[in-house]
Amino acid sequence: MGGKRFAVLLCAEDSDYVKKIYGGYFGVFVKMLAEEGETWDMYRVAGGDFPDEEEIGDYDGFVITGSCSDAHGNDVWICELLSLLKKLDSMKKKVLGICFGHQILSRALGGKIGRNTSGWDIGVTTVHLSSSSKLFTSLKMPALLPVIECHRDEVWELPPKAEVIGWSDKTGVEMFKYGDHIMGIQGHPEYTKDILLHLIGRLLQRNFIVGAFADEAKARVEKHEPDREAWKKLCISFLKG
Incomplete structure (x- = not known):
C-alpha cells in the first residue's frame, strides 16, 4: 500500500466540537481509512477549494463526505463537484461517497x-447486504450490518448500470456500486456514537428536528451498536482494492 495518495473532498463545515476532539471530519476519515506510507490530503469543496486538473491524476482514490447541504441543490460548489465527479468516473478513479457523497455520486452519474x-433517519440502522456482491463474499461480510445514519435525503433512482448492494427497511438504496471504481454508502461508517449525539444536538439547535424527535433518536442510539470494524474493513478494501 506504500506511497498511495488519497483525497478527502470535504462537503461539510467542521463544528468546533469535532475539530477539538477529532481534528475535524478530515481527521475522522483519516483515522478510519489511512494506513502507513499513504498520503492523505483534504479539499474543502464546500468552500470552493477543488483539486486542479493536473492534481487529479496523482490520486489513487477520493472520499466524498457528508454535508448539511442538499445534494439535489444547485449551489455553485455543488455544480462544480458534479463536474469533478463525472471527470473522476471517466478516469475510472476509485471514489467512495458517504451520505451526501453517496447521493451526489448518484446524481452525477x-x-x-x-x-x-x-x-429523517437518525440512529443505528441495519443494512441488508446483497449476497450477490463479490466485494461482500470475498470479505466474508455478514448478511446484516448495523451502521450509524443521519439523513433526510435519499437516492430515489439509481444511475443506469449501477447496482443496489445494500438496503434497509427505511431506505431502498443504502449502498450502490457503479462499475468497480465507484461505491456509495448512505450511512456513516466513520461516525462514533459521540459524533452522532453531538450532531443531534446541533440539528435541534438549528430547528431541523424537534425536541421529542431528538430524545427518541438519542434513545435509539444508546440501544444499538454499529459494527464499525466491519464497515472500516469494507471501505478500505473497496478504496484500495
Missing part, C-alpha cells in the same frame, strides 16, 4: 435524488 418521504 444520472440517478435521481431527493427528500426521503418517511422523513
Whole structure:
C-alpha cells in the first residue's frame, strides 16, 4: 500500500466540537481509512477549494463526505463537484461517497435524488447486504450490518448500470456500486456514537428536528451498536482494492 495518495473532498463545515476532539471530519476519515506510507490530503469543496486538473491524476482514490447541504441543490460548489465527479468516473478513479457523497455520486452519474418521504433517519440502522456482491463474499461480510445514519435525503433512482448492494427497511438504496471504481454508502461508517449525539444536538439547535424527535433518536442510539470494524474493513478494501 506504500506511497498511495488519497483525497478527502470535504462537503461539510467542521463544528468546533469535532475539530477539538477529532481534528475535524478530515481527521475522522483519516483515522478510519489511512494506513502507513499513504498520503492523505483534504479539499474543502464546500468552500470552493477543488483539486486542479493536473492534481487529479496523482490520486489513487477520493472520499466524498457528508454535508448539511442538499445534494439535489444547485449551489455553485455543488455544480462544480458534479463536474469533478463525472471527470473522476471517466478516469475510472476509485471514489467512495458517504451520505451526501453517496447521493451526489448518484446524481452525477444520472440517478435521481431527493427528500426521503418517511422523513429523517437518525440512529443505528441495519443494512441488508446483497449476497450477490463479490466485494461482500470475498470479505466474508455478514448478511446484516448495523451502521450509524443521519439523513433526510435519499437516492430515489439509481444511475443506469449501477447496482443496489445494500438496503434497509427505511431506505431502498443504502449502498450502490457503479462499475468497480465507484461505491456509495448512505450511512456513516466513520461516525462514533459521540459524533452522532453531538450532531443531534446541533440539528435541534438549528430547528431541523424537534425536541421529542431528538430524545427518541438519542434513545435509539444508546440501544444499538454499529459494527464499525466491519464497515472500516469494507471501505478500505473497496478504496484500495
